[in-house]
Amino acid sequence: xxxxxxxxxxxxxxxxxxxxxxxxxxxxxxxxxxxxxxxxxxxxxxxxxxxxxxxxxxxxxxxxxxxxxxxxxxxxxxxxxxxxxxxxxxxxxxxxxxxxxxxxxxxxxxxxxxxxxxxxxxxxxxxxxxxxxxxxxxxxxxxxxxxxxxxxxxxxxxxxxxxxxxxxxxxxxxxxxxxxxxxxxxxxxxxxxxxxxxxxxxxxxxxxxxxxxxxxxxxxxxxxxxxxxxxxxxxxxxxxxxxxxxxxxxxxx
Amino acid sequence: xxxxxxxxxxxxxxxxxxxxxxxxxxxxxxxxxxxxxxxxxxxxxxxxxxxxxxxxxxxxxxxxxxxxxxxxxxxxxxxxxxxxxxxxxxxxxxxxxxxxxxxxxxxxxxxxxxxxxxxxxxxxxxxxxxxxxxxxxxxxxxxxxxxxxxxxxxxxxxxxxxxxxxxxxxxxxxxxxxxxxxxxxxxxxxxxxxxxxxxxxxxxxxxxxxxxxxxxxxxxxxxxxxxxxxxxxxxxxxxxxxxxxxxxxxxxxxxxxxxxxxxxxxxxxxxxxxxxxxxxxxxxxxxxxxxxxxxxxxxxxxxxxxxxxxxxxxxxxxxxxxxxxxxxxxxxxxxxxxxxxxxxxxxxxxxxxxxxxxxxxxxxxxxxxxxxxxxxxxxxxxxxxxxxxxxxxx
Ligand SMILES: Cc1ncc(COP(=O)(O)O)c(C=O)c1O
Numbered sequence: 001x002x003x004x005x006x007x008x009x010x011x012x013x014x015x016x017x018x019x020x021x022x023x024x025x026x027x028x029x030x031x032x033x034x035x036x037x038x039x040x041x042x043x044x045x046x047x048x049x050x051x052x053x054x055x056x057x058x059x060x061x062x063x064x065x066x067x068x069x070x071x072x073x074x075x076x077x078x079x080x081x082x083x084x085x086x087x088x089x090x091x092x093x094x095x096x097x098x099x100x101x102x103x104x105x106x107x108x109x110x111x112x113x114x115x116x117x118x119x120x121x122x123x124x125x126x127x128x129x130x131x132x133x134x135x136x137x138x139x140x141x142x143x144x145x146x147x148x149x150x151x152x153x154x155x156x157x158x159x160x161x162x163x164x165x166x167x168x169x170x171x172x173x174x175x176x177x178x179x180x181x182x183x184x185x186x187x188x189x190x191x192x193x194x195x196x197x198x199x200x201x202x203x204x205x206x207x208x209x210x211x212x213x214x215x216x217x218x219x220x221x222x223x224x225x226x227x228x229x230x231x232x233x234x235x236x237x238x239x240x241x242x243x244x245x246x247x248x249x250x251x252x253x
Numbered sequence: 254x255x256x257x258x259x260x261x262x263x264x265x266x267x268x269x270x271x272x273x274x275x276x277x278x279x280x281x282x283x284x285x286x287x288x289x290x291x292x293x294x295x296x297x298x299x300x301x302x303x304x305x306x307x308x309x310x311x312x313x314x315x316x317x318x319x320x321x322x323x324x325x326x327x328x329x330x331x332x333x334x335x336x337x338x339x340x341x342x343x344x345x346x347x348x349x350x351x352x353x354x355x356x357x358x359x360x361x362x363x364x365x366x367x368x369x370x371x372x373x374x375x376x377x378x379x380x381x382x383x384x385x386x387x388x389x390x391x392x393x394x395x396x397x398x399x400x401x402x403x404x405x406x407x408x409x410x411x412x413x414x415x416x417x418x419x420x421x422x423x424x425x426x427x428x429x430x431x432x433x434x435x436x437x438x439x440x441x442x443x444x445x446x447x448x449x450x451x452x453x454x455x456x457x458x459x460x461x462x463x464x465x466x467x468x469x470x471x472x473x474x475x476x477x478x479x480x481x482x483x484x485x486x487x488x489x490x491x492x493x494x495x496x497x498x499x500x501x502x503x504x505x506x507x508x509x510x511x512x513x514x515x516x517x518x519x520x521x522x523x524x525x526x527x528x529x530x531x532x533x534x535x536x537x538x539x540x541x542x543x544x545x546x547x548x549x550x551x552x553x554x555x556x557x558x559x560x561x562x563x564x565x566x567x568x569x570x571x572x573x574x575x576x577x578x579x580x581x582x583x584x585x586x587x588x589x590x591x592x593x594x595x596x597x598x599x600x601x602x603x604x605x606x607x608x609x610x611x612x613x614x615x616x617x618x619x620x621x622x623x624x625x626x627x628x629x630x631x632x633x634x635x636x637x638x639x640x641x642x643x644x645x646x647x
Contacts, residue, residue, distance in 0.1 A: 051418065051550040052536070054430050055274040061417050073548045098272055099535045103549030124274040125535065149275040153437050158278070173276060176437040 003091040003119045004145050004168045007043055008204050014226030015217065015253055016043040016206060017233050018095060020063040021080070022072030023049075024238060029080045035242050037090050039249035045122060045228065048077060048096030055124045057180030059231040063238070074104050078112050085117035093147065095122040106135055110142040120145035120168055128162050136165065147171050150205075152192045159199065166203040172196060172224060174210045180231050185210070185219045197223035217252050257502040257569070257578050259458075263451025264540075266576060268568035271450035273538040276434040280442075281538075283357065285452045291356045292349075292459060304348050305463060308381070309338045311345075313464075315471035315627070320599040327620035330481070331602070331630045332468055334493065341605060341632030342461060342493040343374035347443055349460030351378040354441035361440045362386045365415075365429040367394055367422030367489075368559035369401025370605075370632060371445030376410035386410040389428040391421035394559060401636060419553045422563055426537050446490025447567035450538030454495070454567050461496025468627055469500055476625055483508040483620070486629035487610040489525075489560045491567035493631035498573075508580065510618070511570060512610045514556035515583035525554035526583035527566045528574045536565040542574065557586035557640060558606040560632075584613040590644050592616070593634065605632030606640060 007014065017036050021029045029046070036044055049064035049072050056064070077094075084092070094113060101109045101123065113121070121144055126135070128148050139146050145168035150159050153176060162170060174189055196205060207220035208228035220227040229252065236248045263269050263285070271281055291297055305311040314333045322329045334342035347364075354362060362379050364386070366372030372388040379386035388405055392414040395402055405412050418424040426444075433442045447454045447461070469479040484501055486494035488511050501507035516524035524530060531542035536551055543565035544552045554564045566574075573579030584592075593609030596602050604612060608631045620626055634641065641647065 051552075052423065052427050054427055054537075055276060055434065057431070058417070065418065068550060075548075097535075099545070099551070100549035102534060103532075103545070103547065125272045125538070127271065127273060127275070127278070130270065130272070151276050151279075151437075153279040154275065155279070176276065177435045178276075178431045 002143060002145055002168070004043070004093070007091050008169060008225065013221040014042040014206065015249070016045060016226060016228040017041050018045040018047055018228055018230035019233060019237065020047040020049055020060065020067050021077050022067035022070045023063045023234070024066070024241065026070040026072060028242065029077065030084065031242055032237070032245070033084065033088055035245040036249065037088050039246040040253065041090065041249055042226065043091045043093065045093045045095045046077070048074060048094055048100060050097040050100060053097060055178055057178040057231060059234050060179050063234045074100050078116065081116050091119045092117070093120040093122055094118055098123050098126045107138050110138055110144055113144055114142040118144070120147055122147045122171060124149060128165055132165050140167070149173050152176055152188070156199070159201070163201045163203050168203065169225065170201065170203045170205045171228070172205045172207045174207050174220065177209060179209050185216060189219070193220070193223045214252050257573060257576070259451070259455040259569070263455070265568045265572035268541045268571040269451055269454060270540050271538055272535045272540060273450045274434070276437065277430070277450070280433060280437055281450050287357065288353065288452050288456050291353060297352060297356065300352055301349055305345065309344050309348065310336060311463065312467045312471070313337060315468060315475065317475065318600050321596065324599060325615040325620070326622050327624045327626045330472070330625065330627045332464060332497065332627055334464065334629060334631050335602070335604065335608065335633035339374050339377050340635060341370045341374070342464065342496065342629070343371045343445060344377065345463055345496065346445070346457050346460045346492060347371070347374040347378045350441070350443040351382050351384070354384070354443070355382065357441060359439060359441035360384065361436065362443055363389070363429050363432050363440055364443045364445060365389045365422065365425040366445060367391070367425065367562055368636065369394070369398040369405065370560060370636065372410070372412070373401050373404045373408070375443050375445070376405040376408035379410060380408045387432065388412050389415050389425040389432070391415045391419070391425045393420045394422065394425070398559060398636070421553065423551065430537065446492040446563070447495040447569060448490040448537060448539055448565060454539065454569060457492050458495040458499060458569060461492050462499035464493070464496035464629065465498065465500040468497070472625070472627070480504060480507050481625040481627045483510055483624060483626045485510040485512065485611050485614050485626060487512045487561060487607050487631060488566055488570055489563050489607060490565070491570045493629050495567060495569050497629040509573060509578060510614060511573065511579050511581045512614055513581060513583045514558055514561035514589070514610055515585045516555040516557070518585055519583055523555035525556040525561050525563065527554070527564065528581045529583055531565070539565070539568055541565050541568045541571040558589065558610065560605070560607040561610065582614060582617045584610045584617065588613040588616055593641070594645065602630070603634035604630055605634050606637045608632055
């Protein structure tokens with residue numbers, strides 16, 4: 001069974017962390033993953049940096065730019081992760097924009113992910129319709145879970161369609177915005193979280209965008225299965241480095 | 254019959270589509286579902302045509318360039334988009350899109366701009382309609398195109414610097430898209446070229462297609478025939494080209510000629526000749542040809558002309574290139590500047606440097622004496638005076 005599916009069955013709220021591969025330094029990818037696992041994180045999203053990350057706010061943009069300057073490439077990431085399953089057992093997801101994956105070759109990319117032990121992919125600019133028509137069979141052949149986003153503006157019909165195509169969890173974008181840390185959520189978010197919970201979807205939901213601390217994590221997971229922290233983690237690691245990871249994670253859960 | 258136009262799913266051959274994050278889906282989908290029916294409403298057409306006539310100054314003349322024709326041995330006509338209000342073809346699209354935004358009930362407009370032409374054209378129509386306008390512009394472009402920045406400000410627009418990435422047009426486009434993600438309900442994004450996710454390339458093309466619609470009847474009056482032998486246009490993202498080709502796309506007797514910016518030369522590492530240097534990929538929500546590293550990172554183009562400085566081309570043009578329907582040329586900075594100056598001296602017209610690229614076609618292709626060649630003179634050179642001054646040491 002896919003590690004993500006297994007993890008989703010655990011009776012707890014899941015904490016997932018997004019970080020940019022090759023950041024702050026090119027060789028930090030694996031040490032960051034290991035430190036996050038050691039600190040008790042449930043699941044990881046490894047960001048494959050892209051020159052033009054449309055859906056990201058300034059923090060993740062800057063980390064992507066830096067990672068690319070550091071020399072990060074798709075091939076380099078795969079090399080770094082080649083032995084990752086010797087030490088890491090939590091679910092690993094690669095999050096990246098579609099163009100680098102297309103250039104690598106979708107089939108070759110999926111093959112490589114499955115060889116390494118990557119469990120799933122999040123590709124924000126690969127729409128569910130295109131995935132369903134052209135790529136779903138390839139992903140499934142390689143045992144990969146593909147994760148789709150929904151937002152407060154996504155229509156009910158479309159959420160149902162996304163739910164039907166999802167084989168892992170649904171990534172619930174907390175509010176209409178690009179990625180970036182917020183200090184709290186308002187009534188609109190609570191309403192949205194509740195509305196989605198009441199839809200009784202097949203796929204569990206994990207909330208992302210704007211989660212930054214224990215308070216926002218708690219608010220996001222009142223109904224949802226878990227939450228993802230990205231920008232706030234990148235900011236922390238930029239300031240404190242890998243040694244700051246343990247305290248950061250313990251401060252959330 | 255083959256068609257070089259867009260299909261129902263938003264593709265030109267294999268190019269196009271809408272590769273957008275889910276956050277943009279409601280807006281883009283709303284537009285996709287409504288743009289054709291809105292454009293077909295009588296009230297829309299009436300207002301659009303009225304504004305093009307009374308405000309933009311259309312029809313733009315189709316001018317027979319006698320001296321230029323004698324010099325190059327062909328019957329050369331110039332489609333004078335440079336005489337439009339604000340000085341380029343860009344306003345055809347912004348008039349159309351501001352009316353579209355109003356029909357969709359949008360209250361706020363965002364746009365990206367490189368040279369500032371599209372930014373000015375957007376700020377202009379927003380002033381005309383009394384709608385708030387934010388224009389994203391790369392920090393580097395803000396510095397090198399300061400008169401257009403001042404124009405936008407005078408017209409009441411807010412110019413926001415794009416500080417990310419390489420701080421030029423592609424980054425301004427990223428910032429505009431991010432703004433749209435952050436403002437999903439009340440905002441319309443006026444894209445400035447035939448690029449972006451479906452339905453943008455088709456919508457922009459249709460608004461610009463007034464260019465070839467006029468060419469047909471104007472040529473009928475002048476030559477007793479509707480179709481030229483060739484249509485020629487420069488390509489940045491490809492909106493003036495798409496409008497110039499539109500009514501001739503499926504008539505293979507009309508040669509389609511596209512001119513891209515070679516910058517300092519195709520092999521110089523400083524070029525914007527996307528069809529030659531690009532590979533299939535995804536940029537700003539569209540599958541098309543784009544300049545990128547083998548790893549799929551989008552690279553920075555270069556051209557002396559800020560309006561041609563885009564690392565992709567619209568999907569229509571990617572298809573025209575791949576299918577062989579269009580003949581593509583790349584013209585260096587030097588060739589373009591010379592052709593621009595030649596037009597000044599032979600016809601008394603100072604062209605935009607973008608348009609000068611199209612005019613340089615005569616150094617690259619021989620025509621027959623009787624060939625009717627229509628060139629899109631997409632803009633006037635006022636905005637480029639500083640570049641001309643520096644280049645020619647005037
Ligand atoms: C005068 C002029 N021509 C051409 C272009 C290139 O754009 P497109 O390829 O969309 O026509 C620009 C863009 O700024 C322009 O200002």
